[in-house]
Amino acid sequence: MHFDVAIAGGGPAGLSAAYAAASVGRSVLIVEQNNEIGSPTRTSGGSFINDLTELGIPQELLHPVHRLRFLSLHRSAEFEYREPIMCVMDVRGVYQHLAVTAAQAGATIWPASKALDVIKDGSNIVGMRVETRTKAIVKIGARVVIDATGYRGQLLRQAGLSPRFQRFGVGAEYDMYAPHCSQDEAVLVVGSQFAPSGYAWAAPWGRHRVRVGVGVIHPDHDADPVHRLESFVAGASKLGVNLEGAQPIEYHFGLIPSDMGETFVGDGILGAGDAAGHASTLVGEGIRWAIKAGRMAGTVAADAIERDDVSAAFLGQFQSEWLRRYGRNLRIANMLNRKISKWDDKIWDERTELLGLLSPDEFGRGLQTEFSVGWALGIAWAHPRLVKAGFDKVLGKLGIG
Ligand SMILES: Cc1cc2nc3c(=O)[nH]c(=O)nc-3n(C[C@H](O)[C@H](O)[C@H](O)COP(=O)(O)OP(=O)(O)OC[C@H]3O[C@@H](n4cnc5c(N)ncnc54)[C@H](O)[C@@H]3O)c2cc1C
Known part of the structure; x- marks a missing residue:
């Protein structure tokens, strides 16, 4: 069997790559190891309404959040949004929407099918071997293979292009039916009590459903989020998160x-989404980034086939364009994440007090990984204490010493 583009992984990156390549007439196969697109869920679905709307995600799949409460051990900062900028998505709904869009563009989708390994011709990647739903092993020839397998980046590693990630956010979460929990407010909790080096969250997504979770950066800290989740749920009411009568519906x-x-x-291969480290590491937010990266990867793959040049040199346009558009902001996000993951409760209390000085818009744009020069200048001008408190390096990266 032969396709122009073969994609491993039916998450947001793979589905978006499939849509982009199929919509310009390329034959596309996408394989997903799970039986259903979007299930099991492994993500909380927090995101930003403007980006997702621009990417064509239907409004009814996005639950707007009007207030964000940020808590450290002894301090809190609150941000009210009359016009909400953040949302929590119906994850399964969004991923299935992306799958239907790819199918409408002409992509072939195989659920319950696992990419086993890449097929090589010298150093060129020329396809992948797939174990299908019926346990048959088939060889799929492809002009371009796209690795969208998520954090494992399985095919990139087999192609010798491992990004060698050293740090991982590890998260455990209940999706709860919580009849008394606010559906307007998301809560982020930092500090050693629940999520050392990371944060805990309560994120409502409509119809009394709330995702309540804990994420920790390994190996920055060795705390186990699986156990911390229980203490977070038990302690949530003291933080103003009302889980009275709540029950987990999913884990x-x-x-x-x-x-x-x-x-x-590489030659004949691209990585997109988590497989390639495309998420914003500031708070471990990758869904909209995966959609953008997938679209860009699928478009460049289709162009390469059109030009009959699938060399790393041609496909490298994807890498250079991605880094040109987003590299600076993603590097700043990573620098900040490395810094804040080391903060202890005392520093978090001090910083939370300072964060409370920011306007909802200033805070929201930072959280969204939009570190424009205008944003930084505004903060430096209005809140010099924040600059003194350690954000000077961020300003340095933006060219504002
Ligand atoms: C606990 C947690 C909470 C998060 N919360 C948020 C959040 O609130 N907001 C946000 O934007 N991001 C969040 N993220 C990050 C977000 O989930 C990822 O960045 C995003 O899902 C990346 O999309 P992707 O398509 O690259 O990979 P994935 O979504 O991981 O999709 C990869 C797909 O590939 C499939 N696959 C893997 N190997 C194979 C194979 N060999 N053959 C076939 N299929 C395969 C997998 O089954 C999966 O469906 C969170 C992550 C975690 C872990």
Whole structure:
């Protein structure tokens, strides 16, 4: 069997790559090891309404959040949004929407099918071997293979292009029916009590459903989020998160690279999404980044086939364009994440007090990994204490010493 583009992984990156390549007439196969697209869920679905709307995600799949509460051990900062900028998505709904869009563009989708390994011709990647739903092993020839397998980056590693991630966000979460929990407010909790080096969260996504979880950066700290989740749920009411009468409907566990990828292209192969380190590592937020990366990867793959040049040199346009558009902000996000993952409770209390000085818009844009020069200048001008408190390096990266 032969396809122009063969994609491993039916998450947001793979599905978006499939859509982009199929919509310009390329034959595309996408294989997903699970039986259903979007299930099991391994993510909390927190994101930003403007980006997702621009990417064509239907509004009804996005639950807007009007207030964000940020808590450290003894301090809190609150941000109110009359016009919400953040949302928590119906994850399964969004991923299935992406799958339907790819199918409508002409992509072939094989659920319950696992990419086993890449097929090589010398150093060129020319396809992949797949174990299908019926346990048959088939060889799929492809002009371009896209690795969208998530944090494992399995095919990139087999192609000798391992991004060698050293740090991972490890998260455990309940998706709860919580009849008394606010559906307007998301809560982020930092500090050693629940999530040393990471944070805990309560994120409502409509119809009394709330995702309540704990994420920790390994190996920055060796805390186990699986156990910490129980103490977070038990202690939530003291933090103003009302879980009275709540019951878990789903349990989720997952990993996300907390390093940024800088190399994700080889002869005949591209990586997109978590496989390639495309998420913002600031708070481990990767869904909209995976959609953007997938679209860009699928477009470049289709161009390469059109030009009959699938060399790393041609496909490298994807890497250079990605880093040109987003590299600076993603590097700043990673620098900040490395810094804040080391903060103890005392520093977090001091910083939370300072964060409370920011306007909702200033805080929201930072959280969204939009570190523009205008944003930084505004903060430096209005809040010099924040600059003194250690954000000077960020300003340095933005060229504002
Ligand atoms: C606990 C947790 C909470 C998170 N919360 C958020 C959040 O609130 N907001 C946000 O934006 N991001 C969040 N993220 C990150 C986000 O989930 C990822 O960045 C995003 O899912 C990356 O998309 P992807 O398509 O690259 O990879 P994935 O979503 O991981 O998809 C990869 C797909 O490939 C499949 N696959 C893997 N190997 C194979 C194979 N060999 N053959 C076939 N299929 C294969 C997998 O089954 C999976 O479906 C969170 C992550 C974790 C772990």
